[in-house]
Amino acid sequence: MRKAFISSAKYVQGENELLNLGFYIKSLGESALVIGNPDDIIRVQDKLDQTAKRFGITLHLADFGGEATREEVVRLKKLAKEKGADVIVGLGGGKAIDTSKTVANGHNLIVCPTIAATDAPTSHSAVLYTKDHHFDEYAYFIKNPSVVLMDTTVIAQAPTRFLVSGMGDALATYYEARATRRSNSNVNAGLPNGFYAGDTEPAKGTIASITLAKVCYETVLESGYNAKIACDHNVVTPALENIIEANTLLSGLGFESGGLAAAHAIYNGLTVLDGPHNYFHGEQVAFTTFVQLILEDAPTKEVEELLDFSLSVGLPVSLADLDVKEVNYEDILKVAEKACIPEESIHAMPFKVTPESVAQAIIAADALGRDYKKRKAVK
Numbered sequence: 001m002r003k004a005f006i007s008s009a010k011y012v013q014g015e016n017e018l019l020n021l022g023f024y025i026k027s028l029g030e031s032a033l034v035i036g037n038p039d040d041i042i043r044v045q046d047k048l049d050q051t052a053k054r055f056g057i058t059l060h061l062a063d064f065g066g067e068a069t070r071e072e073v074v075r076l077k078k079l080a081k082e083k084g085a086d087v088i089v090g091l092g093g094g095k096a097i098d099t100s101k102t103v104a105n106g107h108n109l110i111v112c113p114t115i116a117a118t119d120a121p122t123s124h125s126a127v128l129y130t131k132d133h134h135f136d137e138y139a140y141f142i143k144n145p146s147v148v149l150m151d152t153t154v155i156a157q158a159p160t161r162f163l164v165s166g167m168g169d170a171l172a173t174y175y176e177a178r179a180t181r182r183s184n185s186n187v188n189a190g191l192p193n194g195f196y197a198g199d200t201e202p203a204k205g206t207i208a209s210i211t212l213a214k215v216c217y218e219t220v221l222e223s224g225y226n227a228k229i230a231c232d233h234n235v236v237t238p239a240l241e242n243i244i245e246a247n248t249l250l251s252g253l254g255f256e257s258g259g260l261a262a263a264h265a266i267y268n269g270l271t272v273l274d275g276p277h278n279y280f281h282g283e284q285v286a287f288t289t290f291v292q293l294i295l296e297d298a299p300t301k302e303v304e305e306l307l308d309f310s311l312s313v314g315l316p317v318s319l320a321d322l323d324v325k326e327v328n329y330e331d332i333l334k335v336a337e338k339a340c341i342p343e344e345s346i347h348a349m350p351f352k353v354t355p356e357s358v359a360q361a362i363i364a365a366d367a368l369g370r371d372y373k374k375r376k377a378v379k
């Protein structure tokens with residue numbers, strides 16, 4: 001059987017680690033184009049100046065427009081060429097990182113997240129949007145980032161909601177990888193460009209990816225609450241470090257080489273509703289992971305473990321928590337239909353999934369979540 005595992009070449013995290021950015025740039029070239037929102041650049045400007053001086057490299061700051069569009073990618077590619085930048089640095093949140101991945105196109109890329117809100121930084125893919133912020137396309141690159149650099153001091157100073165959202169995204173990883181393994185489905189790591197084209201045989205996940213996914217889940221459960229409190233007070237503790245690693249490295253490698261399943265497909269389906277738009281990716285994924293557990297009839301112990309954790313850190317456990325005011329079957333069926341289109345990862349579940357069965361799982365999870373929250377509040 002063909003199996004595959006991919007990852008960033010290097011992952012490094014530590015307090016004030018951005019001071020070493022110049023070292024990693026130096027290992028790839030002499031100068032870099034830094035793509036980040038002006039606000040994020042300001043937050044770390046002092047560290048950028050220090051590292052450039054210390055390692056004798058040149059940083060060209062790109063004035064990132066804020067959206068990961070094709071036009072912005074073309075503009076920044078041109079700028080990188082004009083400046084003669086050897087390296088692309090993506091600094092900030094998801095949009096800046098996705099843009100930097102597309103500009104670098106698989107070569108000499110250093111990703112420096114300033115939040116730990118999703119598991120995307122280590123991956124070899126990006127999501128592009130239109131100018132008016134609608135989904136445009138997925139882009140896949142020949143290689144994962146050369147370096148993913150997490151400055152824990154910077155992340156501890158970001159709003160806690162980002163970190164908690166990252167935990168929501170990380171909670172899904174094990175359950176989706178487990179479903180993918182049970183159904184013997186293919187994983188994204190199989191082909192360099194993520195597409196199963198031509199006569200290349202797709203690949204399955206490895207022992208490594210399912211192991212990382214499992215440890216990811218256990219780490220979130222073990223350290224999540226303490227990490228949230230640490231982040232609330234902007235301090236770096238071992239628990240916060242554990243969660244930064246779980247949200248970024250463990251979840252990132254776990255999903256890309258372990259596979260996605262129902263949780264992320266139902267997340268994509270939720271875009272047809274209005275309420276969830278106001279919530280981060282990981283916040284929605286926390287709920288859709290719960291839906292996946294209901295869909296696969298997971299043991300009550302697992303379901304309650306997930307709900308207890310979500311409630312402890314303030315992740316959504318129902319559609320009401322995602323500002324869906326009224327739940328009716330027709331709307332939920334639309335969500336489920338979108339989640340069940342043929343190319344969706346939901347078909348990696350180890351049984352046949354239909355829009356009807358998904359709609360019913362969403363409705364049941366929503367009701368259970370509301371009831372569970374009420375019962376816990378009474379105690």
Ligand SMILES: [Zn+2]
Nearest residue numbers: 118119169285
């Ligand atoms: Zn995700």
